[in-house]
Amino acid sequence: MLLADAIHSRISARAFLDQPVPQETVRQILDLARHAPSGSNMQPWHVHAVSGKQLDRIVEESLAFAEEHPIGSQEKEFQTPAENFIQPYKSRRYEVGMGLYDALGIERKDKVRRNEQLMQNFYFFGAPVGLFFSIHRTLMPGQLGDLGIFMGNVMLAARQFDLHTCAQGFWQDVQPALHRVLDIPEDYFIFNGMALGHIDPEHPANSLVSGREEVDAFCQFAGFDE
Numbered sequence: 001m002l003l004a005d006a007i008h009s010r011i012s013a014r015a016f017l018d019q020p021v022p023q024e025t026v027r028q029i030l031d032l033a034r035h036a037p038s039g040s041n042m043q044p045w046h047v048h049a050v051s052g053k054q055l056d057r058i059v060e061e062s063l064a065f066a067e068e069h070p071i072g073s074q075e076k077e078f079q080t081p082a083e084n085f086i087q088p089y090k091s092r093r094y095e096v097g098m099g100l101y102d103a104l105g106i107e108r109k110d111k112v113r114r115n116e117q118l119m120q121n122f123y124f125f126g127a128p129v130g131l132f133f134s135i136h137r138t139l140m141p142g143q144l145g146d147l148g149i150f151m152g153n154v155m156l157a158a159r160q161f162d163l164h165t166c167a168q169g170f171w172q173d174v175q176p177a178l179h180r181v182l183d184i185p186e187d188y189f190i191f192n193g194m195a196l197g198h199i200d201p202e203h204p205a206n207s208l209v210s211g212r213e214e215v216d217a218f219c220q221f222a223g224f225d226e
């Protein structure tokens with residue numbers, strides 16, 4: 001697959017087919033992704049790749065944790081509180097959120113169905129594989145960018161195997177449960193989760209097209225014509 005095709009065909013998939021992904025395929029995706037650059041080549045990424053009964057256990061324990069500590073009730077490390085977002089970011093965020101609800105036929109005021117969609121994160125949107133990306137706390141915040149680059153590589157490498165992904169910052173809300181189930185030491189920060197699997201092309205959640213600004217909206221060129 002051409003890189004351009006991988007980039008254009010990648011979307012955040014929020015509904016997956018009930019079709020397993022072999023461990024060897026996950027390994028091959030990570031084998032590509034590991035070539036990501038990182039500051040001073042520190043390669044700060046740690047990944048837990050989970051499937052099958054272990055994934056069910058994560059769902060179970062995380063849901064139990066969220067019963068006691070509702071999603072959104074805790075202060076998040078290294079995440080801007082929603083009320084602090086300024087324009088144009090605030091509007092972009094609103095637009096993609098509402099776009100998803102529209103695609104799913106969820107009324108904007110329907111908090112119950114909106115919450116049901118949020119809850120889909122717990123189930124990795126039906127994906128057979130969950131990936132968790134963590135980093136040693138001593139490397140934060142400096143190397144978080146490295147982890148982001150690595151995750152980007154994973155998302156694009158997945159396309160090489162005709163698989164889709166959805167990055168999930170959502171999992172930061174239930175970190176204590178993840179530390180326990182995955183046996184991740186406390187001095188590691190679980191930055192993101194990621195659903196990985198075969199996309200359900202018919203599902204309305206996957207019909208959402210998120211827009212992007214043109215290059216001139218975010219890049220100021222200088223010195224090229226001198």
Ligand SMILES: Cc1cc2nc3c(=O)[nH]c(=O)nc-3n(C[C@H](O)[C@H](O)[C@H](O)COP(=O)(O)O)c2cc1C
Binds near residue numbers: 166
């Ligand atoms: C770091 C990161 C965390 C994200 N966390 C979530 C999440 O928790 N749940 C979710 O449904 N989508 C999540 N997304 C997906 C974004 O909403 C999505 O990338 C964005 O709307 C652009 O859409 P696209 O990926 O389909 O191009 C996340 C994306 C990134 C890069």
